[in-house]
Amino acid sequence: MYTRTPSxxxxxxxxxxxxxxxxxHAPRSIQYGQFPNTPRTPNTPLTxxxxxxxxFCAPRHGASHSVAYGLMTPPDSPxxxxxxxxxxxxxxxxxxxxxxxxxRQGLLVNNQVASMPAIHHSVNRMVINxxxxxxxxxxxxxxxxxxxxxxxxxxxxxxxxDARSTRLSLLGRKCVCVGLTLRSLDxxxxxxxxxxxxxx
Numbered sequence: 001m002y003t004r005t006p007s008x009x010x011x012x013x014x015x016x017x018x019x020x021x022x023x024x025h026a027p028r029s030i031q032y033g034q035f036p037n038t039p040r041t042p043n044t045p046l047t048x049x050x051x052x053x054x055x056f057c058a059p060r061h062g063a064s065h066s067v068a069y070g071l072m073t074p075p076d077s078p079x080x081x082x083x084x085x086x087x088x089x090x091x092x093x094x095x096x097x098x099x100x101x102x103x104r105q106g107l108l109v110n111n112q113v114a115s116m117p118a119i120h121h122s123v124n125r126m127v128i129n130x131x132x133x134x135x136x137x138x139x140x141x142x143x144x145x146x147x148x149x150x151x152x153x154x155x156x157x158x159x160x161x162d163a164r165s166t167r168l169s170l171l172g173r174k175c176v177c178v179g180l181t182l183r184s185l186d187x188x189x190x191x192x193x194x195x196x197x198x199x200x
Contacts, residue, residue, distance in 0.1 A: 087182040088119050089146055094179025094195060102199060103157055103168060103175045107150050118149040121182075123190045128153075129183075131174060131196035134167065173198045 086093045091113060101107045118138070119126060126138040126149075136156035140148045157168040168175070174196045183191045 085120055087121065088180050088192075089113070089116055091146065092118060092149070092180045094181050098179035100176060100178050103153075103171065103177055103196075104199075106154055107177075109146055109150060114145065114147040114150070116146050117143045118146045119144060119182075119190055119192075121185055121190055123185065123188050125189045126192055127189060128180070128192045128194050130157075130167075130194050131171065133170060136167075171196065175199055 086096060090096050091099045091107070091109065099107065122143065124140050124142060124144070126144055127135055128138065129135050136153065138144045138149050138152045144152075158166050160166055161170060176197045176199050178195045178197050181193050181195065183193055185191070
């Protein structure tokens with residue numbers, strides 16, 4: 001995951017290493033841009049967040065997080081609408097009540113949410129248009145989890161465009177995520193839109 005580090009004049013995000021956590025060897029932080037190349041699994045241990053944390057995202061109890069396998073249907077198909085299934089995890093789905101967060105600070109989720117599917121379709125790749133500016137990709141061996149979404153989004157936004165700019169800096173003040181919508185599905189790929197609004 002990536003989290004905010006204590007205030008040092010600028011926001012920094014960090015992830016959790018693959019090293020196991022034991023009393024004598026606590027997980028070390030990995031600064032943005034230094035995430036391991038090996039794929040993570042939904043069972044990778046993560047640093048838990050307490051309910052008192054300002055960005056703690058409590059798991060939505062009672063919500064269905066099952067992934068429908070088999071023949072995929074377009075997002076606007078009558079069968080899809082009749083089932084009433086959300087396209088994304090409730091934290092992300094703009095059709096519900098998503099968590100609004102600043103891309104400069106990142107999205108913090110707890111262990112339970114991190115292991116849940118980010119999208120409720122049988123895909124292993126999400127192509128996400130960021131506010132009409134550019135596309136990024138979230139890739140996984142299976143259905144991308146919330147952990148995959150959070151970490152790979154952070155990596156993509158911090159990738160340099162030139163010597164002085166990153167993808168994140170290109171957004172300017174329009175850097176607050178208000179949710180995702182699904183545009184289409186095609187051969188294991190979900191084409192999505194991440195909607196933005198101006199920061200305060």
